[in-house]
Amino acid sequence: MASNSSLENTIDKILNHTESNILSSLDSALSESRQKLDDSVSTLEQEYDQIISNGRKEADKIEKQIIGSSDLKARNKQLTTVEESIDKVFAKALDEIANADRSGDYSNLIKSLLDESTKNLGTNEVIVFTNSKDKDIVQSNLSQYPGAEFSSETIDCLGGVKVKSKDGAMTFDNTLDAKIQRLKPLIRKDITTQFGVGN
Amino acid sequence: MSEGGVQYSKIAEIKGPLVVVDDVSNAAFDELVEIETNEGERRLGKVLEVGNGKAIVQVFEGTTGLSISGTNAKFVGKMMEMPVSKELLGRVFDGLGRPKDGLPDPIADKFVDINGEPMNPEQREYPKDFIQTGVSVIDGTMTLIRGQKLPIFSGSGMSHNLLAAQIARQASVVGTQDDFAVVFAAIGVQYSEAEYFRRSLEESGALKRSVLFLNTADDPAIERIITPRVALTVAEYLAFELGMHVLVILTDMTNYAEALREISAAREEVPGRKGYPGYLYTDLSTIYERAGKLNGRKGSVTQVPILSMPSDDITHPIPDLTGYITEGQIVLGRDLFRQGVYPPVNILMSLSRLMKDGIGEGSTRADHGEVSNQIYDAYSRAQEVRALAGIVGKAGLTEIDLKYMDVGDAFENEFLTQATDENRTIEETLGIMWKIVSKLPKNEITKIKDKYVDQYYKEK
Numbered sequence: 180m181a182s183n184s185s186l187e188n189t190i191d192k193i194l195n196h197t198e199s200n201i202l203s204s205l206d207s208a209l210s211e212s213r214q215k216l217d218d219s220v221s222t223l224e225q226e227y228d229q230i231i232s233n234g235r236k237e238a239d240k241i242e243k244q245i246i247g248s249s250d251l252k253a254r255n256k257q258l259t260t261v262e263e264s265i266d267k268v269f270a271k272a273l274d275e276i277a278n279a280d281r282s283g284d285y286s287n288l289i290k291s292l293l294d295e296s297t298k299n300l301g302t303n304e305v306i307v308f309t310n311s312k313d314k315d316i317v318q319s320n321l322s323q324y325p326g327a328e329f330s331s332e333t334i335d336c337l338g339g340v341k342v343k344s345k346d347g348a349m350t351f352d353n354t355l356d357a358k359i360q361r362l363k364p365l366i367r368k369d370i371t372t373q374f375g376v377g378n
Numbered sequence: 379m380s381e382g383g384v385q386y387s388k389i390a391e392i393k394g395p396l397v398v399v400d401d402v403s404n405a406a407f408d409e410l411v412e413i414e415t416n417e418g419e420r421r422l423g424k425v426l427e428v429g430n431g432k433a434i435v436q437v438f439e440g441t442t443g444l445s446i447s448g449t450n451a452k453f454v455g456k457m458m459e460m461p462v463s464k465e466l467l468g469r470v471f472d473g474l475g476r477p478k479d480g481l482p483d484p485i486a487d488k489f490v491d492i493n494g495e496p497m498n499p500e501q502r503e504y505p506k507d508f509i510q511t512g513v514s515v516i517d518g519t520m521t522l523i524r525g526q527k528l529p530i531f532s533g534s535g536m537s538h539n540l541l542a543a544q545i546a547r548q549a550s551v552v553g554t555q556d557d558f559a560v561v562f563a564a565i566g567v568q569y570s571e572a573e574y575f576r577r578s579l580e581e582s583g584a585l586k587r588s589v590l591f592l593n594t595a596d597d598p599a600i601e602r603i604i605t606p607r608v609a610l611t612v613a614e615y616l617a618f619e620l621g622m623h624v625l626v627i628l629t630d631m632t633n634y635a636e637a638l639r640e641i642s643a644a645r646e647e648v649p650g651r652k653g654y655p656g657y658l659y660t661d662l663s664t665i666y667e668r669a670g671k672l673n674g675r676k677g678s679v680t681q682v683p684i685l686s687m688p689s690d691d692i693t694h695p696i697p698d699l700t701g702y703i704t705e706g707q708i709v710l711g712r713d714l715f716r717q718g719v720y721p722p723v724n725i726l727m728s729l730s731r732l733m734k735d736g737i738g739e740g741s742t743r744a745d746h747g748e749v750s751n752q753i754y755d756a757y758s759r760a761q762e763v764r765a766l767a768g769i770v771g772k773a774g775l776t777e778i779d780l781k782y783m784d785v786g787d788a789f790e791n792e793f794l795t796q797a798t799d800e801n802r803t804i805e806e807t808l809g810i811m812w813k814i815v816s817k818l819p820k821n822e823i824t825k826i827k828d829k830y831v832d833q834y835y836k837e838k
Binding site for chain 1: 383384385386387388400401403404450461465468479481482483485486487489580581582583584585586799801
């Protein structure tokens with residue numbers, strides 16, 4: 180009997196010990212789980228913030244893309260429209276120049292073009308070319324330039340002269356077409372200012 | 379210089395990219411010349427030498443197809459000029475500044491000589507404001523400052539063009555409402571690269587604030603002499619006339635130097651190192667020195683020239699001479715590139731000399747300089763430990779050595795490595811830097827004040 184009761188005592192002790200072990204394991208597992216849960220809340224919050232911040236970044240990026248490309252498209256359309264208008268203005272102006280009256284100050288213009296050309300070439304020993312309309316005016320002015328010859332060959336231009344040295348080494352294009360071409364970039368700016376666009 | 383417009387038809391010689399014109403009077407050095415071919419095609423050039431009735435003209439678009447008879451040279455009477463206005467923003471031009479986007483010529487506010495005017499040293503203002511590139515390794519450890527010239531030394535095939543495009547897309551000035559613009563000059567790049575730059579800026583919406591100059595590899599080499607100059611002319615106008623902060627990216631300056639060598643050889647000049655002309659240093663300085671800030675002017679011109687070092691040789695004349703002129707360098711490393719790290723910046727060989735003046739309280743954050751120094755120190759130590767591990771094996775390393783190895787790995791994988799479309803703020807960059815520094819025990823952090831360690835150190 181005595182041995183039975185000591186055996187029961189031992190079994191009880193073991194059971195109590197095991198029970199307390201299990202309970203303490205359960206406690207620590209519970210606190211560990213709570214800890215993990217607490218930790219994961221902050222991780223989740225961080226991840227949530229990260230997702231929100233990435234989303235905002237992406238939205239900003241897309242907004243920039245959309246605004247940037249639509250602004251550019253609108254600006255490019257404006258540029259094309261302005262350029263078309265500039266072309267129209269030029270075409271009209273060239274037409275008016277081509278059909279301008281050759282009397283009055285036009286002879287002075289031809290003289291100044293001849294002056295400029297001979298000065299740039301550094302010689303009066305030149306051959307002068309012009310179109311059929313300006314032939315007479317140029318010829319009448321040439322008497323003031325000893326050594327200068329008038330070419331019977333006409334050139335295709337709006338007006339003005341093209342001057343070539345007699346040895347053929349130098350040419351100075353002083354036609355109205357060439358002048359307009361040289362000044363075109365500046366004139367374009369003036370035209371767009373008239374339209375009230377640009378900078 | 380004469381009024382210009384005289385056309386000469388006595389071509390004495392055509393030699394490589396040069397045309398020698400006879401019986402020329404009144405031509406001026408650097409004067410713009412229009413070469414007209416038999417077929418009426420026009421090419422641009424400039425006077426390199428005048429004297430004894432001759433003028434040597436360098437033809438930008440090459441001399442292929444030109445013949446002595448029937449070719450005319452018209453001396454225009456002015457230097458090469460670039461039309462400038464705010465309207466250039468959002469436009470794409472070729473290497474000579476002609477529209478490449480199918481739109482008309484820009485309407486100019488004025489025409490500016492592409493050689494620029496030298497900045498009066500007395501008028502220069504010391505650069506001290508930060509530019510955020512959104513690339514951690516640059517913002518964190520080699521900060522770019524407004525008005526600085528900070529080159530990227532790369533090697534053939536490396537990811538410098540990706541980095542260039544990323545900087546162009548992301549760069550911004552923080553803490554100010556001032557306008558910011560990017561002038562991007564691609565010099566002698568492949569067609570696919572030029573297209574990538576254009577598309578990349580267009581799709582990100584950054585083209586709106588950018589001006590692109592694209593000189594592709596199949597364009598005549600001589601055009602490359604002009605490309606950086608037209609780009610800088612536009613940048614100077616935007617910066618000093620319109621008050622914008624302008625970032626100029628020039629890629630690849632090696633192609634520029636090659637073009638310079640080609641002309642020098644055609645002129646039969648005495649070659650210097652590796653055949654480059656003896657005046658390579660002076661010539662490069664006429665480009666690089668066009669960066670800066672001026673007293674009393676709002677804007678700034680910042681330059682990031684990119685050059686690929688032949689055979690990755692940093693002693694090659696181009697990087698060597700560039701390094702003398704610029705204020706630091708960002709070096710891309712072949713080993714990192716092979717590991718697949720992007721951007722593969724070797725921070726131990728890189729340096730931004732002006733960084734210290736543009737970071738810290740009021741610019742970035744008070745702890746920036748110190749955490750950057752600590753990162754340098756730790757990565758340098760990590761490299762030493764890696765070398766040691768290669769000999770004795772990982773098992774032979776101490777616990778602290780292993781921590782440094784860990785820091786080295788984290789530096790490359792978390793800080794250096796970045797997606798090409800990832801734009802990190804300076805706060806995010808500093809956060810990553812602290813995360814890496816915090817892998818070390820506190821007693822190893824010797825370069826940072828305690829108050830910053832207390833504030834930012836991330837305890838495990």
